Amino acid sequence: MSDKLEEFRKFRERMNDRILEAGNLEIKRFFALDSRTYEAGALDVKTKELLGLVASMVLRCDDCVTYHMVRCKEEGVTEEEFFETFSVGLVVGGSIVIPHLRRAVDTLDQLSREAEG
Amino acid sequence: MSDKLEEFRKFRERMNDRILEAGNLEIKRFFALDSRTYEAGALDVKTKELLGLVASMVLRCDDCVTYHMVRCKEEGVTEEEFFETFSVGLVVGGSIVIPHLRRAVDTLDQLSREAEG
Amino acid sequence: MSDKLEEFRKFRERMNDRILEAGNLEIKRFFALDSRTYEAGALDVKTKELLGLVASMVLRCDDCVTYHMVRCKEEGVTEEEFFETFSVGLVVGGSIVIPHLRRAVDTLDQLSREAEG
Amino acid sequence: MSDKLEEFRKFRERMNDRILEAGNLEIKRFFALDSRTYEAGALDVKTKELLGLVASMVLRCDDCVTYHMVRCKEEGVTEEEFFETFSVGLVVGGSIVIPHLRRAVDTLDQLSREAEG
């Protein structure tokens, strides 16, 4: 993993552990529910992750975008499919999405280098 | 069409005509771009419409939700697929999405009655 | 209940039933979690409902505001406490909160008339 | 005034009076500050109202859009200037702005009919 992705992953893991250990039941259930929501059902995992990605993009949450991009890449989403998903996010959410799009494409390039690496 | 859907469609059509006739070139181009974005590419039309639907839901735009639901229905999205898309929108966007979810399910029932009707 | 509040309550109940019957497990769990979150813990129910109210107000969700106001009223929140909660929502969220504040105060007056009965 | 604009104006006035009479000092000060912000300074009133309009549009607050359109019309904003302001709002805020744009153009037509009245 690149440094930026690695840092994201480590902080995410460390804080998720810390949060779940704190023992607030509602937060624990939310985290469990969050995972279940992207499991295969009538829609397959890839489609659900694309839904999570575009929702994260229009709400302009960089960490959420990174997370769903990692998962999408694992599910075999191609560069062309990523860009079409981004185009929906851009048109729905407007030019304020652009800075997040730039960072998303930077993440995409890091994920591609790792896959090749 | 039900009365509510019919009223939405009429106002939408009348105002879109009015807006495009006003002659602002940027707005005209945005409307054209908005349509193109959901055309088939690496992702099929159904997937793109689901992306538009979930993005509209987390941004809590009832009219956008209605529009993409009509299009999704035309693309053969099933009730189970609608609800899975809604579940992603709900988990990503939180309980403030619930009032829009209620109205979306009401719209779904109207669309189903029309399809049967 | 006033007509407006009654209509809100009826639509809310009817659609919640419809949604829960649809059988999407994630949505059902989200609804259950949503209820649990406002139960007494380290913070009492009144404080949690005030938190839900101000969060709904800054996110400008009228139905959520109405719901939490009904619950706050049941928990004995006074008019002065309502207005102080509104003032936090207004200062945090800005003048775009004002239309929602107007509707919230209208709801407050309806709730007061009902209480006086 | 058209029925829709008249209804908006009446509810706005009635609730503003009600809110200011409630005696919450912070809310009163916010309302006073809100008015002062659009007074002439280094920028003229028309420019400030256009700023208020585009901010209201990207935040998708219909009542705020209506209020600033009434004020812009009083300051002599032309239809072409309105549409250029809308185009900035649309491009910055994306397609979720479109339903608000439709209602804004409907309001514009009502304001024009009154002016011709």
Add this chain to the structure above:
Amino acid sequence: MSDKLEEFRKFRERMNDRILEAGNLEIKRFFALDSRTYEAGALDVKTKELLGLVASMVLRCDDCVTYHMVRCKEEGVTEEEFFETFSVGLVVGGSIVIPHLRRAVDTLDQLSREAEG
């Protein structure tokens, strides 16, 4: 104070001074109003700071969350109360709140170390 908190505090203080010196009367009044809003009234300071915290969290403003957490800590808010406030923010605002929740819990741990320190 930890480095991160110290950096936040310094930049905040330096820029607040710079902004207030610039002499824009509306901004000065807004800053004064912002402070007043959290003073004791019908609701006590602790409750008002919790309201400010949850509002900041659902609007996903990290700096605002940090500020209100510092104030809440000063008002004696316990870890359990913090987590219950976070749980309301998470359920209302959805999974996009999670990255902000992670950073908030990191801030909480820094505040606890300082208090012990």
Add this chain to the structure above:
Amino acid sequence: MSDKLEEFRKFRERMNDRILEAGNLEIKRFFALDSRTYEAGALDVKTKELLGLVASMVLRCDDCVTYHMVRCKEEGVTEEEFFETFSVGLVVGGSIVIPHLRRAVDTLDQLSREAEG
């Protein structure tokens, strides 16, 4: 340019090139449309850039704020005009705008030093 502004400019340019080379037609058209929207029309460029700035501020997009501030500075916007635009953004968007206001004023000071430099 200051280091921070220089870094922003470089990343922006590099990623814009990368995005446009990727060949997604909708994204390319959106970028072209985004540029056109701020060209002179019934409203002059300075006014349009101020509209873009206030819209970016209330939507709390730091990179968008920086971009429009650079353009506004080129169009001769004075410090007083910047602050009045900020005051509209602050009153419309509320105290959650303040962290972005702090960073915007920091950017303003960097732009002024460069202009003098």
